[in-house]
Amino acid sequence: MEHVLRRLDLTSLPDDRTLRALLPRPAVDVEAALPAVAELVRDVRERGEAALVEQAERFDRVRPAAVRVPVAEIRGALVSLAPEVRDALETAIARVRVGSAAQVPPPSRVELAPGAVVELRWQPVDRVGLYVPGGKAVYPSSVVMNVVAAQAAGVASIAVASPAQAEHGGLPHPTILAACALLGIDEVYAMGGAGAIAALAHGVAGIGLDAVDVVTGPGNVFVAAAKRLVSGVVRVDSEAGPTEILVIADASADAELVAADLVSQAEHDELASAVLVTDDAGLADRVDAAVARRAAETPAAERVRAALTGEQSAIVLVADLAAAARVSDAYAPEHLELLTADDDALLARIHHAGAIFVGPHAPVSLGDYAAGSNHVLPTGGQARRVAGLGAATFLRPQQVVRYDREALAEVRAAVTALAAAEGLPAHGEAIEARFEEAR
Template identity: 80%
Template sequence: MEDVLRRIDLTTLPAEQELRGLLPRPAVDVAASLAAVTELIDAVRERGADALIEQAERFDHVRPTEIRVGAQALTDALTALDPSVRDALEVAVDRVRIGSRAQVPPSMVAHIAEGAEIELRWQPVDRVGLYVPGGKAVYPSSVVMNVVAAQAAGVCSIAVASPAQADHAGLPHPTILAACALLGVEEVYAMGGAGAIGALAHGVPSIGLAPVDVVTGPGNVFVAAAKRVVAGTVRVDAEAGPTEILVIADDSADAELVAADLVSQAEHDELASAVLVTDSAELADRVDASVARRAAATAAAERVAASLMGEQSAIVLVADLAAAARVSDAYAPEHLEIITRDDDAVLAMVRHAGAIFLGPHTPVSLGDYAAGSNHVLPTGGQARRVAGLGAATFLRAQQVVRYDRAALAEVRREVTALAAAEGLPAHGEAIEARFEEPARRQEVR
């Protein structure tokens, strides 16, 4: 296989807006799926479990005997789990738990003036719905990323949804069930796609599924569209699309390592994006040759080839590493790797990325499993405005305001003046009432 990755010459960078249009992206249109997804969600709202069963038959090609997974099935899955996989999951859980706990902000008190303070405290939501996809691969790691982050935030009620599997008698994949059991999650549902997102958001009383406050987790374009549909009802995380890796590398990088990382992410999906940004044409040639060998030899060669040869993957040539940082920021990748002579210098020039992996010994696949970071990250340029999944996803900042009489008196005149200016005199009167004699407060104004 030759010239697997197309070349984009950006040695002369255009203006920011034009630059964004030149960068490789998959052809994914969430908006185009909204009408079909809304219909599926409406069916679940109106007909509950019957609609979920029909959707499982239609999309997952199996009729689940029960949508809510029984406790025995969870126990059996954990008992049957390969010990090496269980050990790996336990390591991942421990590391992600440490990383997630570090994301919980401490309460803080701002002292505004003598006798006036505002406490900022963080409260978890009551209940969350966590989605774990099925399909081309099995993702117990996504169970870990979703559940551990919610637990670190202090969420008490957790429901997990994953598609019914024809190969497993209509239950979610047993490794998914085992991961749930390992983490103490007792509420698991065999449901997938847009219907699952709708069920989590609106609830299905007949199967004991109460509505949640937050829905998170990766999925396909229909899951992303469903999140957009229910966003007015629940909080959702980013609309996760096909995975992305962007590597910034100079001529000091090991081409074999760069190629291995590009192929590793291409393995996810035919629409996965694999992008190298480099100021070295020689490195570009070496990486492309290595990618060709590795892509042909890997187990998912057909899927990898489709990803690497698609319009969403490329090698981008730039004049220098400052330009590479500009290209990366315009792209705002889900995963950014930096493999250069001075990784920290390049990092200092980068602002927009879901997660950043520094140096030759920090591949993205480490972050997928056991780095301690979270792998549920924004795609499609959303890293420009939203963060990846973490404990903060399930927390709300809450302000607790406390003033004594003297502190209130200090701003009495200003509050009443602003209230009058806004045509809200009762606001000012609420302030003045606190400085009147008790008998006077009962007088009708």
Template identity: 65%
Template sequence: MLRTIDLRGRALSAAELLAAVPRAGAAREAALTAAADIVADVAARGEQSLREQAERFDGVSGHPIRVPAAHFDEALAALDPDVRAALEESIRRVRIASAAQVPAPVVTELAPGAVVEQRWQPVGRAGVYVPGGKAVYPSSVVMNVVPAQVAGVAQVAIASPPQREFDGRVHPDILAAARLLGVDEVYAMGGAGAISALAHGVETLGLEHVDVVSGPGNNFVAAAKRAVAGIVGVDAEAGATEILIVADDAADPGLIAVDLISQAEHDEQASAVLVTASASLATAVRDEVEARVVLTRNADRAVAALTGPQSAIVLVDDLATATAFSNAYAPEHLELHLADPHPADFTDAGAVFVGAYAPVSLGDYLAGSNHVLPTGGQARYAAGLSAATFLRPQQVIRYDREALAAVADEIVALADAEALPAHGEAVTARFAGRPSEPASAAADVSA
């Protein structure tokens, strides 16, 4: 089922390791083209385009796209008490962890009268995408909305696909989670079209454009984020999920198998990769996966992911090569099943799960960490969703007359060196005679 990539006996450069990484490249390229067309159509035709997409992709029509208030109350009343308790605990944990991500303002005095303040300003309005196609994710409501609220975002709008089995409504569990978080602006729209609507706004729906779009989704959602980047801010392009497990011969093959399957059940494009120097472990994991996957509820979807080009068992000579391969892959989720793990060596990953009792499923729901993470190798340069996603660092500069005078000559020297003399004149003008002060007293820059 899982194909094998054998890298043993080869000294590979960083570029060669990257080339060996299993990816579903063709699927991503196709998604980029299709998503760009959908984004442009929604920007041009608004609600009409969204309704056509709902009928085409979701099989619904005539539904209210902006969710009425009554739907929230009905959804919360019908929510399973155990699910409500789990969501409330997830909210509590994510709120605590997100609060630690908000930096405190810092004031730096560079010289007497020369002060630079570093502060972090929240965006005014955030748009959150919550998937609802092959599976439903009330947990993603928590993972997106809580960091935005902790950051101080005043308005949060949620988009999630309309559900045919609920007469075109957003899934009630998603609405219930929104109600628990105090969000009452939710739109029944999905996929790339929803990303475009959040970015551009839709006047007939009363949907104002947002400043930042966040949230996980399939490859089309990730591609749509790329298409609207620059119009709005976006978090990392969290496309089809990925898990990479680095393991040695002390690891439990059964636990590795269930963790690979847990992510494969998300989507046919999900990536599940094991990297190990142990051929015996590789064989045992393959056997466990084949025995277990057919027993799962989403077996067809998981089998498609596990047999796709994006999934594999990678055999390497040693842990050092496994580490280098992992960093080249830069997975969304990295699990370390090692007798002596050194997570600091694994520099490129969206989130790192250490040990047999820290599966990705823990991070998906109740670890307190965020489950919206970069995919497709973006963890080499991009971060997962956090309060910082909704914050903008901003500097406030305060200099008095004496502090500016102390650096005036240096400013003029640099301005002249760059052939921008007006820059220097903007400084020296402040020390020339002005009606409000005697010319003799203001002429001396060093005063």
């Protein structure tokens, strides 16, 4: 039997470092893109609007009539939006609002001693730039994920950038504009790729674009490289690359559901990763057969097959579900699905994943739109150290210190002793000044 997905036999697991090197990944090298992207970023920083227009002509094959989208175009796109799409977007917005609001941490207060209090409050940044990619699909859902999270955090100033579209007269896709209108966003720019990230980070006076404090949103390798280059100027979210799904399934799983979910993510891009980890060779065969059929029947068949047969996709055979959890943690997938006889027991073993979807009725595509979770997630193993997008992305914890005289007296000696030990006597003198007799 010819397999669509290549097989990787890991029934005997190596050490974790070796394991990470063996696992399937797309051939995406942000480091290699940096020199070319640095030129694009520098050009936008130095020449502003002229550079953005030239980059749109070069990469998007269109000259935008205006880089800043007129408000009338944004509002007009909402008027023209199909009712069923508007309803779907409003459902997604409502659910993501609830999910994002729950992510905002409450303020806290700790009293270390009588009169010695440290409070923690969470403050939003002033302004954010949110990137929505173009490419092979249209992503109004990414508008929802980015904007709603920022609004839940309390961000007052929000700018959205999305590539100019030749098919739409140099404007971003009208569904993108309509989603912005639904969310009350009227600052939208027709700019894409590395240039858009540079413009948001540095500002472009000629089009009224003020620099932002945080840049977020998914994109290709050039967007990821641009984020890396501007990260000393603004905060960025993860360097999101091609999408990933890893499914852990055992003999109890429905092979058709597993196949449908693998194909759904392969639909995004030829570099998308679709990985099944299973301890059951029979399930592997059933899934592969179902994938072959579904991949041939789907409208994006050519793109799906390229993703599924690429080096970044595979069926990984393991000895048991404990080994499956080890493989998943070594991979640290963007999206992880659990389809086993005891998903909660398996979940307890999992540590690294962007988002986890548990059970047969929680597919990744639900999270892409209306689960109430956020679909902007770390890829390429970054989930080992980076969180997905959420309200916290736009928040900063601030400590507020309140001490009265008696509380300060209690630690007076400790502070002055440490100040002296560090060779900073004026630090100690600032404490002692509070106890000097009034002159």
